[in-house]
Amino acid sequence: MTERRGWWRGNAVALCAVAVLLPAAIGGAAWWEWKYAYPDSGKPLWAVEPGESGTVVLEGAEWGPVRAQVITDTSGLTMPDDTTLIGVTVQITPLGEKGPTCWAPRLIEQGTGRVWESVRGQIGLPWDREEPEVCVPTLDGETAEPYQLLLPYVVPEDAEGPYRLEIEPHDAESRFLRFSIDP
Amino acid sequence: MTVPTPGSDARRRLVKAAAPWALSIALVVGAWGLAQLQKDEDARYDPFVTRAEVGEHAEARNIAVTVTDVHAARAVSDGSWRAEGTWLVVDLDAASTRDQSGAALRVTDLRIGDRTYSATERGTSMVQLPLVTGVPQHGSIAFELPEDALTGSATLVFAENDDYAADGIVEVSLDLDDMAVEREVRLDEIGWAE
Numbered sequence: 001m002t003e004r005r006g007w008w009r010g011n012a013v014a015l016c017a018v019a020v021l022l023p024a025a026i027g028g029a030a031w032w033e034w035k036y037a038y039p040d041s042g043k044p045l046w047a048v049e050p051g052e053s054g055t056v057v058l059e060g061a062e063w064g065p066v067r068a069q070v071i072t073d074t075s076g077l078t079m080p081d082d083t084t085l086i087g088v089t090v091q092i093t094p095l096g097e098k099g100p101t102c103w104a105p106r107l108i109e110q111g112t113g114r115v116w117e118s119v120r121g122q123i124g125l126p127w128d129r130e131e132p133e134v135c136v137p138t139l140d141g142e143t144a145e146p147y148q149l150l151l152p153y154v155v156p157e158d159a160e161g162p163y164r165l166e167i168e169p170h171d172a173e174s175r176f177l178r179f180s181i182d183p
Numbered sequence: 184m185t186v187p188t189p190g191s192d193a194r195r196r197l198v199k200a201a202a203p204w205a206l207s208i209a210l211v212v213g214a215w216g217l218a219q220l221q222k223d224e225d226a227r228y229d230p231f232v233t234r235a236e237v238g239e240h241a242e243a244r245n246i247a248v249t250v251t252d253v254h255a256a257r258a259v260s261d262g263s264w265r266a267e268g269t270w271l272v273v274d275l276d277a278a279s280t281r282d283q284s285g286a287a288l289r290v291t292d293l294r295i296g297d298r299t300y301s302a303t304e305r306g307t308s309m310v311q312l313p314l315v316t317g318v319p320q321h322g323s324i325a326f327e328l329p330e331d332a333l334t335g336s337a338t339l340v341f342a343e344n345d346d347y348a349a350d351g352i353v354e355v356s357l358d359l360d361d362m363a364v365e366r367e368v369r370l371d372e373i374g375w376a377e
Contacts (some may be wrong), residue, residue: 080318080375106284115282116316122375156317 039173044166047178055091058177059100059169062093066165068181071152078124082157085123086183088165090149092135099144101170102135107153108164110180118151125152135169228348235355242280243351246288246343247319249276249376250355255333256368259325261306265367271326271359272368273302273339276376279314286314290342290352293326295335295359300326308370314343322373333359 008015038045050056054065071085079085090105107116118133120126131150138144151165162182169177235241240249252274259270271293279286288309291302302310302324309322337359342352 078375081377083318104284113281114316115284117283119315122315122320154315154318159317 041174042168042170042172043174044168044176045174046176047166048175049178049180056177057095058175059172060094060096060098061100061169062095063167063177064091064179066090066179066181068163068165068183070183074123076124078122080154083154084157084159086153086155086163088118088149088151088153088181088183090151090165090167090179091146092149093146094138094144097143098138100135101137103168103170104134105149105151105165105167107151107155108166109155109159110162110164111160114159116153116155119154120152123152123154135167230342230347230350230352233351233353235353237355237357239355241353241355243353244343245279245281245286246314246341246351246353247278247280248341248353248355249319250339251275251321253357253362254365254368255359255362256365258367259306259370260367261308261370264306266305266327269328269330269333270368271328271333271337272323272370273325274321274323274371275309275341276319276321277309277312277314277341278319279316279343281316283314283316286316286343288312288314288341288343289345290340290347291324292340293328294338294340295328295332298332299340300328303327306370307373309373312373319376320373321371321376323370325368325370333362333364335359 037043048056048058050064050066055062056064066088068086068088071087074085077085086107088105088107092099094100104117107118108114120133132147133149133151135149136144136147162180165177165179165181167177169175231243233241233243235248235250237250237253240247250273254272254274256270256272258265258267259272260266277288289311291310293300293302302308303326304310306325308324309320310324312320312322314320337357339355339357340352341355342350344350
């Protein structure tokens with residue numbers, strides 16, 4: 001018994017070091033892996049939602065308000081049968097000299113999780129720089145100005161609101177914008 | 184007090200010697216049986232296949248396909264581009280079922296025997312066409328084949344990912360034997376399905 005207590009006492013420093021370093025090594029490695037998997041990769045993880053004003057600030061811009069409505073007058077457009085056209089606009093107000101960039105905004109049916117992207121070309125709307133579908137990058141020598149995204153979504157007739165509009169800005173370290181809409 | 188008889192003593196020794204052998208044989212036979220039941224090592228990469236016939240709607244994880252018509256032809260065109268050869272032209276409707284982000288008709292293959300052909304990238308076809316969730320688009324794809332390849336049975340393979348290991352895919356079986364070979368077939372214009 002005395003001999004055993006002697007061993008513990010003799011190795012007290014090393015034991016203390018193990019007690020500190022082992023959790024530190026495990027914790028450090030886990031943190032590193034997690035950082036690599038989330039904020040560094042940019043995979044969307046944390047939703048940023050607008051307040052009462054309908055706007056929210058992220059990545060150097062104020063996003064919103066978002067307006068959505070079912071467009072019933074589709075004359076002049078090539079619409080498929082048994083579908084609904086949902087028009088969504090997003091106001092983007094850059095707060096600095098450069099505007100944010102983003103991936104294509106997605107419309108998500110809350111009930112089923114089905115995802116749509118806007119389809120300008122397929123319904124016969126040619127590309128128009130005044131009606132962008134993704135964030136407009138600010139070129140060198142230009143200053144960013146407020147603008148509006150115009151997003152036409154074609155959804156099948158059985159799709160039902162409410163929906164979420166999700167926008168993933170580039171380099172937002174796994175944060176993304178989420179607006180609830182119910183056109 | 185019971186006195187052990189010489190007979191029961193000998194039997195106990197026999198059982199003691201035989202038991203490990205019996206157990207070992209049972210384990211070996213059991214392991215062999217398990218190996219027979221076990222799937223191939225690569226089975227975990229197998230796609231989940233939804234099989235359909237021409238004209239039948241088929242859905243897999245994030246892809247829905249209906250092959251509406253199949254033609255064999257000596258020439259194919261899309262109005263501006265034209266090529267002669269041995270062609271198999273497939274008209275189809277396709278959509279994504281869940282997620283439109285990045286969804287496209289990425290794999291359009293034809294398997295005949297142990298050969299696999301990819302649909303031509305020439306002409307205006309549905310190859311690589313971005314898909315819309317729940318809203319099918321119509322168009323065609325075309326396969327250029329060796330002259331004698333239009334025989335026997337064949338399988339069309341449609342997938343939304345280039346690497347469809349463990350993913351849901353659609354396979355449509357075809358019978359090439361009874362197909363009339365047309366002189367020229369035009370690819371259907373890409374648009375919303377009717």
